[in-house]
Amino acid sequence: MVISHRHRFLHFVIPKTASATLRQSLAPFADIGWPVSKYQQHVTIAAFLRSEHAPLFPDYFKFAFVRNPYDRIYSGYLQDRYAAETYPRWIRAKKPLFDEIGDDFSTYFNEYALKADLENDWQWICFCPMSAFTVDAGGKLAMDFVGRAENLAQDIATLASRLRLPLEKAPDENVRQGLCSAEPKYLPHFDRRTIFAVNATYRRDFELFGYPMLDPDSFPERAQTLPIGTAPRG
Template sequence: MLLSHRKKFLFIHIAKTGGTSVRSALQKYRWRDPYYAPIWLASKLSGMANHELAIKLPRHSKAIAAKEMLPREFYESLFKFAFVRNPWDLQVSSYHHIRRERPQLMRPNESFAEFLYRKFDPDREWQYHLDTSITPQSNYLVDLNGDLIVDFIGHYETLQQDFDHCCKTIGIPRIELPHKRKAGDRLAYREYYTPETQALIEKVFARDIELLGYSF
């Protein structure tokens, strides 16, 4: 999550949706914010206290967290936006990320299908607690009643185009997004799926598919 008092925007960072590139592009506006110093200090204090002081909005906080913590008028005055990704594609990204960055969480030679069935098994003993893609993307964008509380939802598939819209709305020059964490270790996401695993993701992320307008 990235908040700018000066430019009046709140970026909700959903993992594996191009958010690292967006954060990198907008970071300089955070540095120039008059509240940057106290925000930085609060972040450091939170870390020193093992994050038990509740004074920091984590990188992947949901919009509802900001709405509950910020004054109502201030929250409403912000341009609140996020980027989302095709749920089937997102799970392929998750599989490769864990296999590359946290191989100790994978079983030997675990296939993509085995990964999905274990990940979404309601009776699993071990939780994929380090993988935020187990959480529906829509959960980051709604309040406790399920109503949208953000102003704009961009898409990973049209990342630059939608980010251009955000820049225009915020009132900053167009920024060419850097290619942060660009993956080159995978096939097209449809190649990973069988009819059964395709249906599994359709069931688990039905709300995302409906709300965000995605299809396989």
């Protein structure tokens, strides 16, 4: 979460939507939320409205960036896989799980992520639906601006105009296998069951942000388990 009292904006930071690059871009204008160690990174609207900052919600300019749900979910898996080998908190939480299932995205998502409290459990926040960060309790899109990770530079420029700030895109961070692309780049890792589950779990995200939902029948029963390499995140 990035808050600016000087410039009266709220950035609802959705995981795996070029959020590290965005936080760097916004850092010169942020009053709360940078560095991220000083404030929770990913705050849903429901959690925000329970916080001491809730009175800001009606009057501040609110925005978020989104990403194709298929690529976002696989990127979340890559993030967790990397963190489980790197950070002490994540090593304790996730390394035993990955030691058991290996590099098995389908099992990780279907048997573990989908059974978690995606909105409230920090271990699974990368899989929280984007609607939780953008839609109010009445089901209405509550953002004044929604950018796309696939169109990052142009949408940051649009945001700069809306905020009337000299906002510039920071160097890309946490990038794996190139920048976010217009077409999903991680589909070879998906099987039929996982496509069906993503369609069901993130249906509201597809509807809100206009990403095309794919037909599970066009995917294999079981995707090939591909090596994820050693590059950190996606």
